[in-house]
Amino acid sequence: MASRVKFENSCEVGVFARLTNAYCLVPAGASEGFYSVLEGELAGAVTVVRTSVAGTRIVGRLCVGNKRGLLLPHTATDQEIQHLRNSLPDEVVVKCVDERLSALGNCIACNDHVALTHPDLDKETEEVISDVLGVEVFRQTIAGNILVGSYCTFTNKGGLVHPQTSVEDLDELSTLLQVPMVAGTVNRGSEVVSAGMAVNDWTAFCGSDTTATEVSVVESVFRLRDPRPGALGSDVKNSMVQDFFTS
Amino acid sequence: MRLENCWFCSSTIYPGHGIQFVRNDAKIFRFCRSKCHKNFKMKRNPRKVKWTKAYRQLHGKDMTQDATFEFERKRNRPERYDRNLTEQTLKAIPLIIKIRHDGLEKHISNRHKPGKRKEIQKDSKEVAQDIGMLPKKLISNELANPEKTKIKVKVVQQQTEDYAMEE
Numbered sequence: 389m390a391s392r393v394k395f396e397n398s399c400e401v402g403v404f405a406r407l408t409n410a411y412c413l414v415p416a417g418a419s420e421g422f423y424s425v426l427e428g429e430l431a432g433a434v435t436v437v438r439t440s441v442a443g444t445r446i447v448g449r450l451c452v453g454n455k456r457g458l459l460l461p462h463t464a465t466d467q468e469i470q471h472l473r474n475s476l477p478d479e480v481v482v483k484c485v486d487e488r489l490s491a492l493g494n495c496i497a498c499n500d501h502v503a504l505t506h507p508d509l510d511k512e513t514e515e516v517i518s519d520v521l522g523v524e525v526f527r528q529t530i531a532g533n534i535l536v537g538s539y540c541t542f543t544n545k546g547g548l549v550h551p552q553t554s555v556e557d558l559d560e561l562s563t564l565l566q567v568p569m570v571a572g573t574v575n576r577g578s579e580v581v582s583a584g585m586a587v588n589d590w591t592a593f594c595g596s597d598t599t600a601t602e603v604s605v606v607e608s609v610f611r612l613r614d615p616r617p618g619a620l621g622s623d624v625k626n627s628m629v630q631d632f633f634t635s
Numbered sequence: 636m637r638l639e640n641c642w643f644c645s646s647t648i649y650p651g652h653g654i655q656f657v658r659n660d661a662k663i664f665r666f667c668r669s670k671c672h673k674n675f676k677m678k679r680n681p682r683k684v685k686w687t688k689a690y691r692q693l694h695g696k697d698m699t700q701d702a703t704f705e706f707e708r709k710r711n712r713p714e715r716y717d718r719n720l721t722e723q724t725l726k727a728i729p730l731i732i733k734i735r736h737d738g739l740e741k742h743i744s745n746r747h748k749p750g751k752r753k754e755i756q757k758d759s760k761e762v763a764q765d766i767g768m769l770p771k772k773l774i775s776n777e778l779a780n781p782e783k784t785k786i787k788v789k790v791v792q793q794q795t796e797d798y799a800m801e802e
Contacts (some may be wrong), residue, residue, distance in 0.1 A: 466637055473713040484711040488661045 390592040390607050393425045399575045399595025400583045402541070406448045406493065407586040407593070409500065409544075410455040411476050412436045415445035429591050437475040439468055442490075448586065449493035452537065454500045457481040457520035461490035483520045487513045494537045497582065499544050502565050504528045504536045526564055531557065541582040543589050546609040548572050548581050570609040574598050643671035643681050645688035698742040703735040 395404045396418050405426070406413040412430060414423065416438040427436055441450040442463035451460050458476065460469060462484055473482045487510055489495045495506035496517065503523040505514065514525050530539040531550040539550040540561075547569040549561065562569045574584035575595040585594045585606065592606055607613050639648045642664045654672050656664040666672040674684065681689040691697040714720075 469713045470716060474716045478715070482713055486711070490661065 389429070389590075389612055390594055390603050390610075391425060391429060392596045392598055392603070393422060393593050394596045395422050399597040400578075400580075401448075401593050401595050402583040402586050403446050403448050405586040405593065406451055406453065407434075407588045407591070408454050409588050410434065410480055411453075411458070412586075413441075413447045413451065413458075413472075414438055415440055415447055417445070426593065429593075433590075434588070435475065435477060437472065439471055439475075441468060449491050449538075449583065452492040452496045452498060453480070454498050454521050454523065455480070456500070456522045457483065459492055459496075459517065459520060460484050461492055462486045463490050481520050483516065485513055485516055492537070493582075494535045497537045497540050497542060498523055499542055499565075499567070501544065502526065504530075504540065504561075504565075506534050506536060508534065528561070528564075530561075538580050538582050541585065541587060542567055542569070543587055543610060545589055545611040546570070548574075548585075548606065548609055550579050550581065552579070568609060570605060572602065572605045572609070574602055574606070576602075639665045641665060641667035641671050643667075643675055643684075643687060696743075696746070698739055701735065701738055703731050703738065706731055 393401055395401055398404070404415055404418075412426065412434050414426065414436060423436070423438075430436060439447060441447045441460060443465065444450065450464075451458060453459060456479070458472065458480055460472070460482065464484060469482065469484060476482060485492065489506060489509065495509060497504045498517070498521055501523055503517055503521060503525045505517065505525055505527055507527045507529060509527070514527075517523065518525050528536055530536050531553040533539050533550065541548055542565060544567065546567050547561070547565060549558065549569055549571050551571050551573050553561075553571045558569050558571055572581065573579060574581050575597040576599055578584050578595075578597075584598070585592055587593070587606070587610055590612065592610055592612055594603060594606060598606075636650055640646065641648055641653070643666060646667050648665055648667045653665060653667045654669070656666070656672075656675070658664065664675065666675065674681075681687040682693050684690055688697065692699045
């Protein structure tokens with residue numbers, strides 16, 4: 389079920405939140421409205437941790453992880469690392485990565501099995517990713533952009549990429565990642581799909597500017613809809629009605 | 636807050652001191668004071684500048700391998716907070732510092748020992764051979780002058796009294 393949400397008047401939810409199947413990292417100090425939407429959807433299934441990374445609120449773009457681990461940049465302070473280690477479940481391995489490209493969320497996109505990385509990432513970082521996150525690592529570009537973590541987001545069920553990705557690239561990515569991929573936009577045509585939304589295997593949070601069509605695309609590719617046969621039409625109708633009321 | 640080490644001289648940088656320089660390849664250089672910063676800007680290699688820790692360790696002046704250095708290694712994997720562990724670590728820190736400092740002093744005094752021994756040998760050889768070079772006045776030991784002791788003789792007083800009485 390894809391929800392629309394705003395973080396402090398910004399629709400770029402993926403910048404501020406890092407959502408995985410085991411935990412969710414959000415920055416502290418925002419209005420309770422944002423937190424209530426998140427916690428309402430995620431309930432007890434996922435630990436929601438309020439933190440900062442390297443003293444900033446852009447936690448979604450600086451760190452990356454899946455249900456097995458979390459990678460932080462070397463700029464993260466000792467107190468933040470300790471706080472994360474204390475708050476996250478023991479199965480999640482927290483590790484700091486010494487890497488020139490410190491915005492890991494922009495450089496790495498991953499799910500529980502595969503990771504796509506920036507082509508210029510260090511060899512040691514690649515090894516750390518495969519070690520801590522337990523994934524297979526591929527160096528790729530998306531539609532000619534090296535920041536794979538910003539222009540592509542995928543979970544175990546499906547993936548969304550930059551709208552200008554060619555059909556051949558899309559097919560290649562689908563076979564590499566073993567999940568269906570779709571080229572689309574979020575937040576009224578924003579190409580930076582990963583920064584505009586936070587998604588895991590059963591929920592997605594898009595920015596409030598996301599149109600009903602975009603939400604329906606997200607819901608269909610990430611398999612977030614109810615698997616009932618008649619549900620397809622009713623969901624589209626619901627999102628359209630919602631759009632009328634919000635616009 | 637974290638206590639870093641100066642890139643040039645390796646001393647600790649306390650909060651509120653020094654300058655950090657971030658290069659274009661995202662490497663961070665921290666300096667404890669302008670002396671180190673200016674030396675860096677002059678492109679001096681700390682391994683060649685005598686007063687830095689890098690030079691001293693490279694040239695064997697300070698100890699390089701010790702068990703106490705293992706404690707300060709940077710670990711990238713944090714551990715869950717445990718109050719007992721934290722308490723014990725805080726108690727252990729001054730002890731470890733003391734042990735390291737004593738080890739360092741011992742290393743330096745051991746380094747000086749053969750030199751001191753040589754110096755003492757040289758000095759005793761010089762005293763044995765060249766003591767005659769000094770002016771006689773200054774020489775006040777048994778080697779140069781044999782000891783002249785004063786011998787006390789008892790004068791018999793009775794004889795003088797006899798002479799007086801005879802007259």
